[in-house]
Amino acid sequence: MGSPLSERKQVQSTYTKSYQSGTRAPENTPAAAFADFENMDREALGDEIKKILQGLEENADDRNTQEIIYRLEALIGGLRGYAESDNHDNQIQFVLEELTNIGAIQVDAAQRVLTLCQRGKRRMSQTAIISRWLVHNRLYGGDTGATPNHKFPGWTSIFTPGSEIRSFTTSPSSPFVFQSPQQQKFLPLQSRSFYASPSRPSKRKSDMAESIASLRKKLDALHARSEAIEQARRVNAVREHERMMRQYHNQVQEGHNKVKVEMTLDTQLQRLLEERKAQEEAVRQAKLRAEEEARRQEEMRKEAQRQRQAAEAAARQRAAEEEERKKQEEAAAKKRVQERVQEEAEKKAREEAERKAQEAQKKQEQEVREKHEAAAKEQALAQAKVTGEGVATVAPTGVYGRKSLESENAAMRKLLAALKDVRIQVKNNRDLFKAVNVKRRALNPKLGQLNGEIAQTNLVRNFIVNTLAEIKGSGVGPMVDASIFQLNRDPRLPVKPPAQVPLVFVWMINELGKMVVRQVEAESAVSIKTANPIGVAVVSSLARDLLLANGRSFIDIIIARLWKKCPILQGVLGPEETVGQRMALGWQKKAGEWEGDEQHINRMVGYCAGFAAIAGRNFMSTQNLNNPYPPFNLWFILAYMANNPERLTNTHFFCIKAILEVSGDALRKVYGPQGSKLADIIMGQLSQFGVKQQFAGGFGLQALAAKFENDKKFS
Numbered sequence: 001m002g003s004p005l006s007e008r009k010q011v012q013s014t015y016t017k018s019y020q021s022g023t024r025a026p027e028n029t030p031a032a033a034f035a036d037f038e039n040m041d042r043e044a045l046g047d048e049i050k051k052i053l054q055g056l057e058e059n060a061d062d063r064n065t066q067e068i069i070y071r072l073e074a075l076i077g078g079l080r081g082y083a084e085s086d087n088h089d090n091q092i093q094f095v096l097e098e099l100t101n102i103g104a105i106q107v108d109a110a111q112r113v114l115t116l117c118q119r120g121k122r123r124m125s126q127t128a129i130i131s132r133w134l135v136h137n138r139l140y141g142g143d144t145g146a147t148p149n150h151k152f153p154g155w156t157s158i159f160t161p162g163s164e165i166r167s168f169t170t171s172p173s174s175p176f177v178f179q180s181p182q183q184q185k186f187l188p189l190q191s192r193s194f195y196a197s198p199s200r201p202s203k204r205k206s207d208m209a210e211s212i213a214s215l216r217k218k219l220d221a222l223h224a225r226s227e228a229i230e231q232a233r234r235v236n237a238v239r240e241h242e243r244m245m246r247q248y249h250n251q252v253q254e255g256h257n258k259v260k261v262e263m264t265l266d267t268q269l270q271r272l273l274e275e276r277k278a279q280e281e282a283v284r285q286a287k288l289r290a291e292e293e294a295r296r297q298e299e300m301r302k303e304a305q306r307q308r309q310a311a312e313a314a315a316r317q318r319a320a321e322e323e324e325r326k327k328q329e330e331a332a333a334k335k336r337v338q339e340r341v342q343e344e345a346e347k348k349a350r351e352e353a354e355r356k357a358q359e360a361q362k363k364q365e366q367e368v369r370e371k372h373e374a375a376a377k378e379q380a381l382a383q384a385k386v387t388g389e390g391v392a393t394v395a396p397t398g399v400y401g402r403k404s405l406e407s408e409n410a411a412m413r414k415l416l417a418a419l420k421d422v423r424i425q426v427k428n429n430r431d432l433f434k435a436v437n438v439k440r441r442a443l444n445p446k447l448g449q450l451n452g453e454i455a456q457t458n459l460v461r462n463f464i465v466n467t468l469a470e471i472k473g474s475g476v477g478p479m480v481d482a483s484i485f486q487l488n489r490d491p492r493l494p495v496k497p498p499a500q501v502p503l504v505f506v507w508m509i510n511e512l513g514k515m516v517v518r519q520v521e522a523e524s525a526v527s528i529k530t531a532n533p534i535g536v537a538v539v540s541s542l543a544r545d546l547l548l549a550n551g552r553s554f555i556d557i558i559i560a561r562l563w564k565k566c567p568i569l570q571g572v573l574g575p576e577e578t579v580g581q582r583m584a585l586g587w588q589k590k591a592g593e594w595e596g597d598e599q600h601i602n603r604m605v606g607y608c609a610g611f612a613a614i615a616g617r618n619f620m621s622t623q624n625l626n627n628p629y630p631p632f633n634l635w636f637i638l639a640y641m642a643n644n645p646e647r648l649t650n651t652h653f654f655c656i657k658a659i660l661e662v663s664g665d666a667l668r669k670v671y672g673p674q675g676s677k678l679a680d681i682i683m684g685q686l687s688q689f690g691v692k693q694q695f696a697g698g699f700g701l702q703a704l705a706a707k708f709e710n711d712k713k714f715s
């Protein structure tokens with residue numbers, strides 16, 4: 001079954017054809033509007049409306065009022081479609097303006113009709129109100145919106161299909177009073193004293209009214225059903241919308257959970273990949289280290305083999321040369337014997353004649369030589385006092401200023417054993433240890449406070465002097481012979497009975513030596529310049545008269561601590577191929593692994609820098625202090641290494657460079673041209689030998705030589 005709108009359009013089309021042909025519409029068809037207005041423009045619609053209204057004025061009796069109303073309603077609806085607004089009130093206002101423009105209605109009447117439409121738009125179609133107003137006004141004259149119709153006071157509107165409110169009526173009190181469907185009466189035109197045309201009998205109108213009533217019932221039923229269907233559709237649409245929204249939210253939540261899971265998996269995968277990459281990198285690095293170690297071992301083996309072969313070749317050459325020399329000497333000896341036999345007689349004659357003259361001459365020369373030796377000895381003593389080279393190790397030859405490596409090392413071992421015994425005695429005496437340990441703790445951080453400033457160095461030096469002097473003068477604890485801990489003796493000083501000092505005094509100096517070792521190992525290995533303030537503070541402290549015994553210093557205790565830690569200061573040379581050789585040169589093992597080259601070199605450089613800072617002090621400008629450890633100790637270790645270049649390792653070259661950086665300038669100043677000559681040999685021939693061996697220390701020593709060439713100084 002079709003919709004009410006389609007049925008209405010069918011009825012309108014039927015009546016349109018009937019009206020245009022001049023024939024009557026079928027009796028059983030309801031009245032409706034006419035021609036298809038959707039394809040007509042505004043002017044055509046207006047012209048059609050004006051024709052209808054003119055027809056009403058010219059011959060109203062020959063018109064079917066109901067058909068005219070339907071036609072006007074359809075035309076006005078088409079005109080309404082040209083309004084630019086979707087608002088019903090705006091559309092009706094547009095229609096009334098158009099009707100005013102074509103002269104179908106006056107302006108004041110249009111305003112009243114607009115009010116009427118706004119008041120009745122819920123009961124009756126607005127286009128139906130306008131069409132009925134126009135027909136009523138044309139048929140009976142006057143503005144029915146302004147005054148009641150005196151000619152037809154009881155006129156009732158004709159039913160329009162499709163309107164919510166189907167009719168309205170006029171009365172003297174209210175020109176347009178809308179009636180409810182129960183009050184509607186479909187009166188023929190006779191009720192308005194309007195007689196039907198002879199061609200339109202009243203029976204046909206009665207049939208039409210019945211058809212309209214029947215159609216109205218059907219349309220009402222269709223409207224009700226349509227509204228029910230629409231309501232059900234809306235309910236279903238709302239439910240479908242809710243279902244779609246729930247489905248959408250569920251999909252969004254599932255997508256969010258999926259993304260979250262994927263992100264978690266990606267994070268775990270990334271972490272696993274990074275761990276695997278780190279493991280692979282660690283394996284690769286370990287492999288590289290192993291390959292590098294194997295390569296280095298192979299190079300060391302080849303170098304040792306080369307050196308061994310070179311030494312064997314040199315030995316063979318020396319043997320051949322020695323054999324040739326012996327042959328030549330034997331031949332020369334035979335020749336000399338023959339000549340001596342020939343000259344023996346002549347010689348005996350001359351000797352007897354010359355003996356007396358020679359004896360006189362020898363006696364005179366002996367007297368001159370004794371005078372010269374006495375003068376040279378006095379001059380050496382005076383020079384030693386000026387330069388401050390006071391104390392020297394007593395070598396087996398007994399000559400002051402000369403050192404023997406074997407006797408020096410033996411004396412150091414003996415001194416370290418005595419210091420160990422002192423440490424045990426102090427530690428076993430709990431009260432004594434507790435008393436001096438407080439002072440040790442106060443002294444411990446002082447060396448770390450040295451920053452190179454003279455004022456700060458003096459503060460640290462004074463604290464060391466005061467602490468040691470207080471312990472020495474206190475007389476607390478057992479006493480011990482001071483000479484046991486003094487290896488150096490200055491022959492210029494008078495020999496005195498062995499002095500006694502407190503055991504804790506020696507113990508505190510030993511602890512100071514340990515502090516020096518720790519400080520140079522931590523700082524001087526990184527920055528060579530930090531060694532000099534340490535050497536100044538320690539040497540200037542122990543050179544004070546307050547801290548001397550037997551006229552000698554206890555500086556050997558500090559040197560012994562450095563000597564124990566640094567095999568290079570003990571005169572140990574290379575190579576370092578075997579485990580024993582590496583251990584002898586101070587290499588350490590940690591967790592079964594040898595320490596790295598850099599770590600080993602840094603430790604040895606720190607110890608040598610500390611030794612140079614102590615042994616390289618220049619006391620030439622000091623009148624009231626003697627140098628407790630003069631520079632010839634520094635000269636000895638440098639000359640010893642320079643005389644054995646073939647047995648030096650990479651570490652030795654780094655240590656030589658550190659010694660020159662710390663005390664090279666002082667060495668040149670004290671020894672003058674001889675000191676410069678030693679420095680030139682080290683920076684020239686020795687550094688070139690190190691570079692030839694591809695030692696990094698050799699290259700470093702060569703770089704120091706270039707710096708000295710530019711700056712004329714090492715520091």
